[in-house]
Amino acid sequence: MPTATQTLVDPQPQLQLGEEVLYLSKQEVLNLGIGRSEILDLTRDTLIEHGNHRYEMPAKIGVHPYPEVFYHAMPAYVPGMNAVGCKWIECYPNNPSKFGLPQTTGLMVINDVESGVPVAIMDSTWVTAMRTPAVTVLAAAKLHPGAETFGMFGCGVQGKEHVRYAAEALPGLKTVYVYDTREEAADALIAELQGEVPFTLVKGASAEAVAKSAEVLSSATLIIKEPLSVVKDEWISAGQTILPCDLNTFWDPRISQRADKYIVDSIEEHELFAEMGYFPDGLPAIAAETGEVIADVKQGRENADQIIVNSNIGMAVCDVVVGRAIYDRAVALGAGTALSL
Ligand SMILES: NC(=O)c1ccc[n+]([C@@H]2O[C@H](COP(=O)([O-])OP(=O)(O)OC[C@H]3O[C@@H](n4cnc5c(N)ncnc54)[C@H](O)[C@@H]3O)[C@@H](O)[C@H]2O)c1
Missing domain, CATH: 3.40.50.720 (NAD(P)-binding Rossmann-like Domain)
Structure with missing residues (x-):
């Protein structure tokens, strides 16, 4: 029976599972150099899992402070790709004209499937884009x-x-x-x-x-x-x-x-x-x-x-699969900042 630690791909020695989480900023995610062809492969595989109904993804739940905006919680689990997590995004259509801010920003949490503990928190702008x-x-x-x-x-x-x-x-x-x-x-x-x-x-x-x-x-x-x-x-x-x-x-x-x-x-x-x-x-x-x-x-x-x-x-299935790949790459390259839980 593998331990929770063994389910991680090349865990960064300094990241203590259940004690710490890896924080990845927008720039750190970008710096990992994950290319579009890799994203296409991951997305194709995810869509095939989805098409065969091998996933768990409840419809987005949300809150709506103003009539035309929404915040959505986007959880998903894709067993075949060892990916589980949740993206938390907002969509404010008037942000660009009103505040010079993007319409959509957000954060994503990736968890370890075996133990459930959160292993990464990352900016989700790049993933969404x-x-x-x-x-x-x-x-x-x-x-x-x-x-x-x-x-x-x-x-x-x-x-x-x-x-x-x-x-x-x-x-x-x-x-x-x-x-x-x-x-x-x-x-x-x-x-x-x-x-x-x-x-x-x-x-x-x-x-x-x-x-x-x-x-x-x-x-x-x-x-x-x-x-x-x-x-x-x-x-x-x-x-x-x-x-x-x-x-x-x-x-x-x-x-x-x-x-x-x-x-x-x-x-x-x-x-x-x-x-x-x-x-x-x-x-x-x-x-x-x-x-x-x-x-x-x-x-x-x-x-x-x-x-x-x-x-x-x-x-969300697409988000958590790409998020998991980002986490794995960050661990392999030693990128990001380990934060205490
Ligand atoms: N389906 C998804 O998974 C998904 C993911 C992310 C964003 N989105 C949606 O995609 C849309 C664009 O997102 P973005 O991040 O590129 O926003 P953005 O603000 O960067 O770009 C939107 C562009 O659309 C232009 N535009 C607005 N109204 C137009 C019109 N009537 N005709 C032509 N152009 C018009 C704007 O001038 C702007 O350049 C948003 O509605 C966002 O919610 C969907």
């Missing part, structure tokens, strides 16, 4: 193989990472259109990333132009209860794949309602958001979960003409 686009592009590759055009709405933290991840996972892309109401955000994205990615980055003239130009579309703008319907139903045509990270905010709700398939990362999470009032026009009928499609448990696209909407609101 990485695992979200990883899900989008893995789903895009599965639902729309061979896509040559991609449109990204929102050029903030998520928008930039989506473009970087698209370069990793969608090798057929020739052109990526980017659009933001703040034109300077689209300009900055192009200036920063054009030298890095193998496809041409084009600033969209309008939301309509982008919606009509790209086979695959994704949005990471803001999440509010009342849909903004920026992309109109009539702009969407047969064969397009739409992958929102911002629930139903950006899109005319009729698009999801009439899509040939509406696929979500987590049915429970989407039902919870619907209960909170985020789908005033009703939650569309759900055909499958993203993990089920990635794991080939359920079929995704069935023909080239289908309109597919795949809404990924973010799953």
Whole structure:
């Protein structure tokens, strides 16, 4: 019978299990040098576990100090990946304009599966920025193989990472259109990333132009209860794949309602958001979960003409698996600060 200490990967000798916890700042997490291809592998494996229903992840519980904001507790256990923990995040859509602060920040606690003791506390900004686009592009590759055009709405933290991840996972892309109401955000994205990615980055003239130009579309703008319907139903045509990270905010709700398939990362999470009032026009009928499609448990696209909407609101299973990998790497490299419990 292994002891709790033996379940840890190369434990840092100075970290005493049950007495101490490893604290990792945003910069320390970044300095570990975990690459996008590694995150894609971890995320793919996690989605396969999720698709085969080998996980525990209650729908997010939250508190709401103001009408349009939420704090969510995101616990998860993925036995096949030895990962258990909880992310505690906030989403304040007006933070950038009001305070010059990010919309989303947070902390994550990773525990030792064997003994339950907390082993790490880390800033979760990087994890969120990485695992979200990883899900989008893995789903895009599965639902729309061979896509040559991609449109990204929102050029903030998520928008930039989506473009970087698209370069990793969608090798057929020739052109990526980017659009933001703040034109300077689209300009900055192009200036920063054009030298890095193998496809041409084009600033969209309008939301309509982008919606009509790209086979695959994704949005990471803001999440509010009342849909903004920026992309109109009539702009969407047969064969397009739409992958929102911002629930139903950006899109005319009729698009999801009439899509040939509406696929979500987590049915429970989407039902919870619907209960909170985020789908005033009703939650569309759900055909499958993203993990089920990635794991080939359920079929995704069935023909080239289908309109597919795949809404990924973010799953704690992905967070704790990446969090566990961060912890393991930090221990191996001796990074972070051991704090007394
Ligand atoms: N699904 C997930 O797992 C997940 C994870 C993290 C963040 N998010 C969500 O993604 C969204 C973006 O997050 P972020 O960290 O990139 O935020 P951010 O503030 O860095 O970027 C958002 C960008 O969207 C732009 N924007 C806002 N309204 C727009 C509109 N109508 N049309 C075009 N552009 C518009 C803003 O100007 C900004 O540049 C948020 O809603 C956040 O809650 C989802």
